[in-house]
Amino acid sequence: MRLYIAEKPSMARAIADAFGSHQKQQGYLQLSNGDKVSWCLGHLLEQAEPEAYDPSFKSWRLEHLPIVPDQWKLVAKTQSKAQLKILTQLIKEATELVHAGDPDREGQLLVDEVLQHSKISQTKLKQTKRLLLNDLTPAAVRLALQQLKQNSEFAPLSQSALARSRADWLYGINLTRAYTLHGQRQGYQGVLSVGRVQTPVLGLVVQRELQIENFVSRDFYQVKAHLTGADWPFTAIWQPSEACAPYQDEEGRVLSRELAELVQRKTSHQVAVVEQVQQLPKKQYAPLPFSLSALQIEAAKLYGMTAQQVLDNCQQLYERHQLITYPRSDCRHLPEQQFSQSAAVCRAIVANSPELAEMQQQASMSLRSKAWDDSKITAHHAIIPTDKSLKSASLNSFEAKLYWLIARQFLWQFFPPFCYLEQQALLKIAGGLFKAQARLEQSLGWKAFYKASQKEQQDEDTDEQQSLPPLTKDQELQSGQSELVSKQTQPPAYFTDATLLAAMTGISRFVTDPELKRILKETAGLGTEATRAGILELLFKRGYLQRHGKQIRASQLGRVFIQSLPERITTPDLTALWEAQLEQICHQQKNYPEFMAQLQPEIINLVQQAQVSVEIAKTAPQQKPAYKNKRRFPSTAKGKRVNKVS
Numbered sequence: 001m002r003l004y005i006a007e008k009p010s011m012a013r014a015i016a017d018a019f020g021s022h023q024k025q026q027g028y029l030q031l032s033n034g035d036k037v038s039w040c041l042g043h044l045l046e047q048a049e050p051e052a053y054d055p056s057f058k059s060w061r062l063e064h065l066p067i068v069p070d071q072w073k074l075v076a077k078t079q080s081k082a083q084l085k086i087l088t089q090l091i092k093e094a095t096e097l098v099h100a101g102d103p104d105r106e107g108q109l110l111v112d113e114v115l116q117h118s119k120i121s122q123t124k125l126k127q128t129k130r131l132l133l134n135d136l137t138p139a140a141v142r143l144a145l146q147q148l149k150q151n152s153e154f155a156p157l158s159q160s161a162l163a164r165s166r167a168d169w170l171y172g173i174n175l176t177r178a179y180t181l182h183g184q185r186q187g188y189q190g191v192l193s194v195g196r197v198q199t200p201v202l203g204l205v206v207q208r209e210l211q212i213e214n215f216v217s218r219d220f221y222q223v224k225a226h227l228t229g230a231d232w233p234f235t236a237i238w239q240p241s242e243a244c245a246p247y248q249d250e251e252g253r254v255l256s257r258e259l260a261e262l263v264q265r266k267t268s269h270q271v272a273v274v275e276q277v278q279q280l281p282k283k284q285y286a287p288l289p290f291s292l293s294a295l296q297i298e299a300a301k302l303y304g305m306t307a308q309q310v311l312d313n314c315q316q317l318y319e320r321h322q323l324i325t326y327p328r329s330d331c332r333h334l335p336e337q338q339f340s341q342s343a344a345v346c347r348a349i350v351a352n353s354p355e356l357a358e359m360q361q362q363a364s365m366s367l368r369s370k371a372w373d374d375s376k377i378t379a380h381h382a383i384i385p386t387d388k389s390l391k392s393a394s395l396n397s398f399e400a401k402l403y404w405l406i407a408r409q410f411l412w413q414f415f416p417p418f419c420y421l422e423q424q425a426l427l428k429i430a431g432g433l434f435k436a437q438a439r440l441e442q443s444l445g446w447k448a449f450y451k452a453s454q455k456e457q458q459d460e461d462t463d464e465q466q467s468l469p470p471l472t473k474d475q476e477l478q479s480g481q482s483e484l485v486s487k488q489t490q491p492p493a494y495f496t497d498a499t500l501l502a503a504m505t506g507i508s509r510f511v512t513d514p515e516l517k518r519i520l521k522e523t524a525g526l527g528t529e530a531t532r533a534g535i536l537e538l539l540f541k542r543g544y545l546q547r548h549g550k551q552i553r554a555s556q557l558g559r560v561f562i563q564s565l566p567e568r569i570t571t572p573d574l575t576a577l578w579e580a581q582l583e584q585i586c587h588q589q590k591n592y593p594e595f596m597a598q599l600q601p602e603i604i605n606l607v608q609q610a611q612v613s614v615e616i617a618k619t620a621p622q623q624k625p626a627y628k629n630k631r632r633f634p635s636t637a638k639g640k641r642v643n644k645v646s
Helices: 009-019 078-093 105-117 122-126 138-145 151-185 198-213 242-247 257-267 292-303 307-320 336-352 354-362 397-414 445-449 454-462 497-505 514-520 532-541 556-564 573-586 592-609 614-618
Strands: 002-006 022-025 028-031 036-039 045-047 074-076 096-100 219-228 234-239 271-284 418-429 432-443 476-479 483-488 545-548 551-554
Touching: 002 009, 002 078, 002 105, 009 022, 009 028, 009 036, 009 096, 009 138, 009 307, 028 078, 036 078, 045 105, 045 151, 074 078, 078 105, 096 105, 096 151, 105 151, 151 573, 151 592, 198 497, 198 532, 198 551, 198 556, 198 573, 219 257, 219 418, 234 418, 257 432, 257 483, 271 432, 292 307, 292 397, 292 497, 292 532, 307 397, 307 532, 336 354, 336 397, 354 397, 354 445, 397 445, 418 445, 497 532, 514 573, 532 545, 551 556, 556 614, 573 592
Parallel strands: 002 036, 002 096
Antiparallel strands: 022 028, 028 036, 045 074, 219 234, 219 476, 219 483, 234 432, 271 418, 271 476, 418 432, 545 551
16 A cells, blocks of 8 residues: 655645545545555644653753753644554555655655654665655646655755754754743843744844934935937936045945035036947846745735735645645746646636736747746746636635736746846046936837836836937037935835845845855845744744834834844844755755754853843833743743753
């Protein structure tokens, strides 16, 4: 008997549907050929609590820290014990096993954990196959069933997820206990939760607020020349020379009004000589299909949706409606073989989202964007529509909006690029250099169907639009009355859902260490596609973050707590480096023992640095957050010191 082990019941049903008729049994589906499909309920097992290693650790005491297990223990989740028992028995009865967890590192780990827990033979374990599903439609499942791989090929994914799980346990358990106990000494009775990812994210928000509060606006100046004598008038902006550097800020803005006024007077009503003319043809290709973070950012901009709302509704589109492919993807490319299915997908798009019919009709199915690239594919690919048409159940408003976004992004892959000429002219006026530039549209391509958000439309309307007349080198023009433009530097904006997610995915911009910034550039973020939404929700739930309209702000507790912590915990440098190393484990560029060996002394050092400002006691109300596992609250019992990892 072959047993397929899915990550959740919806995936198990999709696998069974691909075989045709089947019968539902207690905890599994019986296929007509005698095989069975069972499921996990997410993680059936979880890291044991500290008291599982030593009963005295149930109490929270500083002398226990750091707690580092000798041998790690997993325990069954209370709500999942019945399914774990059924699945374990099925695994023992099966002659062949097929791992069908989600195609990411957590999906790999959660089924691998159950296989290890079942204590089957190493021979049986080595023979286990891997089913990779990015699309739950019957045709896609049947195709995947013909392409089973060896589960052992995906061991690095499992090792990476295991390292992440244990690192989070060590970091969260030890630092949360350390700071909570120091907080109690200062009079604060709540739990001060510290997380490997959540705390640097909170640190980003607090740091941004401090930048805004401490920001001192400065005036800066530009000089515009209004030029005539060509086929039509245009404007050019003064480009300060190196001699003006003492009067400029680090971004090259002129801070001296006197200097700008002098340039204005000298360049008014003067001859302007064209020194250089350039017309560069440019192409802007359509954005690639969405990864989860890219979709969350776009949905936040257009619809004000939170990251969690996007993830939850995408899961419904994937599991319940089967209208999109696997949503927890960090990839924006597609397998090359999938190009042949594009026509069927486009037909389904029109059926599910009729407002895209005109766009689909004008799409050229012979065009092949850079999205289809096997070299950019890992365990999963970009989020795109499936070839399934919705027949019965209707979509809610969020589901419909997200489907529309995903479908539009896919259709864009069959349009030519937006083509334009980038025009630039350099002119000398009374010894000063002025630059005029413009963009001349030639072919809209995919942008013919670009639907900007209301904010983007407003921004485009306020931008100065001009086109340059035909110009030649050494041509003489006439400047009119030059214009002095006074502006003010602006503080950074408060974070929103979209900008905070963008910061988490492009974290290298916020890393302070130059060498680490170089390493992390475009390679790592804070958290993963699957966890970022949950991290933000957790910070709101624990009272560290608050919403002010679309703005995300730190609460008083969040601010005081971050200011109590050492910089190494509140900045993204350390955890972003760990994320990069976890990714290296996935690609076999680093291994689990190396990662854990480096982690342990870091945890010990951070625990030793733990202390809390007396200001923490003033952050009322002092209520304990609602934790699912109340055993994590401190008590007064005594205990002994920690074990050391071998």
